[in-house]
Amino acid sequence: MDRCFAWRAAIRAAAAVLLVILGLAGCSRPPPEARLRERIAEMQQALEAREVSGFMAGVADDFAGGSGLDRTGLRNLVRVQVLRHAAIGVTLGPLDVSLHGERATVKFSVMATGGSGGLLPDSARPWTVESHWRDGDDGWQVFHAEWEPAL
Template sequence: MMPMQGIRPCNAARGLRWLPALGVLLAVLVLAAGCRRESAEQALRRDVASLQAAIEARDAGAVAKFLADDFIGDDGLDRDGARRLAAIHFMRNASVGVTTGPLDIRLQGDDHATVRTTVVLTGGSGRLLPDSGRVHAVTLGWRREGGDWRVTSLSRESP
């Protein structure tokens, strides 16, 4: 074999010396993006919207997943009673609509919150106009369990 004389490394090989630095920079950017956490209020707003979607989907089981084990509602309604009540309403109404007013969120630390809003509940046969509609002023107590918010209490009144 003949020795290779006068052959220089190609420009591509010289450019590879920056590859480790580029890899480190990319890793730092990925980690920084992954470290961004949504705020407690953002997570709560997301879960309120998901609860609303579960109601509109007429899914009593999904609604119950948002209720804490120690949930208490008006007139002593517990978690299982709330799930059963939701199932009855969902069976009676072919469609269920939920429209909320602005959310007034009061955080108590990172793990407890109170949400006040007005809610218009509609239900009916699924035609263009609902057969029934009710407006309520609602106050929900929430507690973060793990990474998810759960409803601990609900009180409502007709304005």
């Protein structure tokens, strides 16, 4: 009888340890590159949903872009596009991600479209983008970006 009780106790203890390990693994943070890709996808979805604040959640307070554009200027640029177009499309090409500790460089192409919500967009333009990101308390945020027309 004592052997059977000891065996059951050992199995229960092993099961408890396994559950704790699985629980900790479930709570672990995804790898940095996966979180960065997720942030970019969230920003893309926010643009397509015309949610300026959702897009700006991924932009650092000290953002600097091409031609001296700061965070406020970027917000205004996005607002103008949202006001100008009833429908916005953002199609990203493959992301070329280079991690450098808590910083990253992401290069990609994007096709941006805008229109009145009909079957075909009223305007479309391909761009090439090089962006620089840092990971912090608010997750990955872009702090510098350069973009230019691809054609």
